[in-house]
Amino acid sequence: MIDDIVAEMGPLFIKGVFSKKTTYRFLVDGQTISFTMDADSFSVEHGAGTGEADCTCQTSEQMFRKIWFKGYKPGIMDFMGGAIKSNAPMLLPLFLRAFGKVPA
Structure with a gap:
């Protein structure tokens, strides 16, 4: 599932969404993947990566797919x-915005 999303990301990336280097770490049903974003690019690292993440997020594959592929917008519940x-839930929409998944 994560590989499907990563394969789709490259052409979707929108430059200029991030003004500073930001690292996201997702734990999805036991798989960990880290994304480092900046104004011009992003990189992907399978596993926990090195260093501190600005935003960590743990969820199920079902929820991640629902958000990424179906446009579900999670609520407070x-x-x-x-x-x-998540340790920084307010950063999650920015991640989605960088790939055109939520409007600017």
Whole structure:
């Protein structure tokens, strides 16, 4: 599932969304993948990566697919109920915006 999303990302990336280097770490059903974004590019690293992530997010594959492929917009109950756990939930929409998944 993660590989499907990563394969789709390259042509979707929108330059200029990030003004500074930002690292995201996703844990999806036991798989960890890290993304480092800046104004002009992004890189992907399978596994926990090195260093501190600005935003970590843990969720199920089902929820991640729903958000990425179906445009689902998580609400407060998704976080309060534990379907999505994040140390910086306000950074998550920025990640999606960088790939055209939410409007600017």
